[in-house]
Amino acid sequence: MAEDFEIKNKVAESGLVNFDLSQLVPKGERKGIDLKDFLFQGLILKEKDFREKVAAINAEHYSGSYVYIYNSADAIVPLWAYFLLTAKITGSAKKIVYGNREDLEVLLMHNALQTYDFTELTDKRVLVKGCSDESIPENAYIELVEQLKPLVKSLMFGEACSNVPIFKN
Template structure:
């Protein structure tokens, strides 16, 4: 009887997968609402603001990323943010005046920008598709990989969409 040997073309293609999920930050991101430290929840009064943030146990932010937000329409002077950061800095790994989703994206992009991509040099690389990834991650990945790779693709190894070939 004639036997056919099946060959996995995806395995033999030499295509390497680049998975954005590998670079997703694992740090916990928490929000700190400045409103809780404002006079009547609306006004920055220096004395009251200092007293309020002095009473906070900032160790709860240890090893976390902090998204500093203000849920009211208050005007926050820069010095108030600086005072807040002075209290946070011994504990937090990262803090910014943004919501948690934006902080996650910023940290994700940082991890991509500082990634060692030399192993992709002169390789055929497919950036894996993911439905819940921000499109700006694909934009960044393409820009970072282009100087290294021989071929850049999108999708999955078995059925990639070719973006460019060198």
């Protein structure tokens, strides 16, 4: 009698394609540079002092990293300061942005989504994984829907056992 019993994986048989957005998160260390550390008494940018501090940076410290430059001080920083700092670490860092860590993650995911080849999902029923160990910016989900809507047969969000239908073409 036990021989007649067959376990079926209904999810596998459904033709549903699981898509895990966390697979697109670029790997690499994230490092922030606070311009406050380059200011005289944390308040004023003195060109000579600023140039000396930038010159003292070991660009290799940022090798292979994703870098975000921000200013936590209540000080006005001229645009050329960002030019100098960026010029110093360009070539070592993988990517440099102005803003906070979240701004960096949004841009990295944007770039990943714009360059990913989604053609393998054409006319498929796609389930976008709802839970991840990676922190995914909300904007990435919006961009993903924009990318998938013209391609896929249907889109769902969540897990196979409990998902939310988004659309059907």
